[in-house]
Amino acid sequence: MTDELKIDTVIIHFEGKSIPAVVRDGAVLLPKSLASPAPRVRSYRILGLTGSPRDLRIRSVKPSASYSTAAVAKRVIDVLGNNTVAALLGVNQDRPGRWASSKAEPTEENRMQLADLDAFTGHLLATFTPEQAVLWLEGHDPHLGARPLDVYRLEGAAPVIQAMKAHEQGAFA
Incomplete structure (x- = not known):
């Protein structure tokens, strides 16, 4: 696949809830409720995307x-x-x-x-x-x-x- 798929938001399904998350520069920005302190998220099912959820990675979190x-x-x-x-x-x-x-x-x-x-x-x-x-x-x-x-x-x-x-x-x- 030569063209990179660009998305602004995704839906993360976690503990029976659908939670919107932002995708910026190919990285999913997790809501605080999933990010702290040790998330129990095993996998993400992203609606509208094909491929393995494991392909989705958070590259970094930068101070601002x-x-x-x-x-x-x-x-x-x-x-x-x-x-x-x-x-x-x-x-x-x-x-x-x-x-x-x-x-x-x-x-x-x-x-x-x-x-x-x-x-x-x-x-x-x-x-x-x-x-x-x-x-x-x-x-x-x-x-x-x-x-x-x-x-x-x-x-x-x-x-x-x-x-x-x-x-x-x-x-x-």
Whole structure:
């Protein structure tokens, strides 16, 4: 075969779930849920492709300045504001600004919380206008049974992101 098949996304079937994954430069970028710490993935069945799933390999994962702690902190502060970020992460108000300016490094737990908050803000901005986002975050969401901000503080990003996806798809509880 002389022509290389180029794909932007694939579907990985794992533990009875279909999970979308991105293919970039011939490498599948696994979602975090499959990548850490020791995935139990034995094989991938990629829809629409012929050949063995074993032919598909991840070449490397490269660090990127756009995902540095400072860059992530700056992004979430730009979207939500320093005080809101501090409140959502449960840290002193000076912490996010110090992380954004590289004057301090967050703990491992805070780095994971920042990554979740970054994903959360990305979904928020993809789903709502800024004005709608404020109303939705502070209002009662039927999918969550509470205010999304309160659920985020108690349970983290995952259930709130799921509620955003449900809202986007027009699902109502």
